[in-house]
Amino acid sequence: MNLAVRCQNLTKTYDTGGQIVTALNGINLDIPMGELMMLVGPSGCGKTTLISVIAGILDQDSGLCELFGENIQQFSSKEKLHFRARNIGFVFQTFNLLPALNAAENVAIPLIINGMNRHLAKRKAIDLLTQVGLGERWTSLPSQLSGGQQQRVAIARALIHNPRLIVCDEPTSALDHETGLNVMHLLKSVALQKDRSLVIVTHDARIFEFADQVAEMDDGHIINVKDASLRT
Template identity: 50%
Template sequence: MSGCADVTDNGAAISVTGIARDFEAGGQTLRVLHGIDLDVQAGQLTYLVGESGSGKTTLISIVAGILYPTEGCVRVFGTDIYSLSDRALVEFRLNTIGFIFQQYNLIPTIDAASNAAVPLIAQGMNREEATERGRTMLERLGIGDQAGKLPSQMSGGQQQRVAIARALVHEPKLVVCDEPTAALDAKSGRRVMDLLREVAVASDRSVIIVTHDNRIFDLADRILIMEDGRITHDGTDVPANER
């Protein structure tokens, strides 16, 4: 991995330069990202759109410090994240990044408020205070009445909103979302997007969303379309033939 040693910091909130990613499959090397360059400014709500298999989730996982790139440089608010030690990268993610997983990834043995509070507890906050903040975030997402329930007692859409609460509760500077409205009806999806939009427009924060949900395309500041591991469109709307 080449890293950022020879790449000038341009001041973008997220700066991706020459990112490539290979996977091994059946004894062969498959390149799924091909030299991607991307800058995202703070105060911007950015969508990543494209067919399944185009590389969207791989790209946001690299931006979020979850998946190492094969080549290239990733800076998040000025930090060359893949030059950090494993421990420092975990701490950076905990303090700077909120990731909304498509599969929710909730802890099955604790209630919704406690799940939402996990990042705060990991940061060292008193459990009672953290859980109260988690409950408040659930209320903002319209599911305060689910705070005492286990994930198994909630619908898929309710679990998704708990996962969103968990990603936002510690007020991260970067929020990365994988299909945050996929399991939600139109009203719930709009409530979630209003909150994400509120986060995104802050001058010191940024939100990147992978989505196929054309109900929310109008909220984006910027829409990127991916195809075969490359960004093929960068604009403020999705072309009619891509909708």
């Protein structure tokens, strides 16, 4: 089986001025290519920390995290940035849109970083914004959009460069049921492409049906991985 992600005995602690918080306490997790894995667990159990390590945004303290067979921790910071720009799309829990750029410019960023000319990148961004129901709003700044609209801009930005791994932190938290389902259909259609994989952190039981596997986390550990296709 080809793996998109292999985590072995990952640990991560934070030092908050004297107090040590253990966020990851020996994580073992394999994510196959072409699958959508959901990651669930109580607030503070380490979900955001884990996906940040997987996406190369945070460094683990110990253990191994391989992406598509490569140990990106061994890369130089420039190589790491290049690898992330090509291979990873990330939807942050707090969206992290650039406030001075309009919706289309935000979505176009990954394409421009990867060398596409701005005009073409913007056209592609507007096309994708149309798919998430925001075609009419591409000139709006993030501050002029609702929370759910900003979330859809963030999702479009994570998909635009057709990355091999898409990592989403609560991607439907600000969306109504119907918009959430539309976004999940779009994300799932990406996961069904060969060699594309998704990891989605969620509390939203309405979207569990889209998962191939559900990994349950508690207190810095993966306590259970269920194959969702075995669900009755």
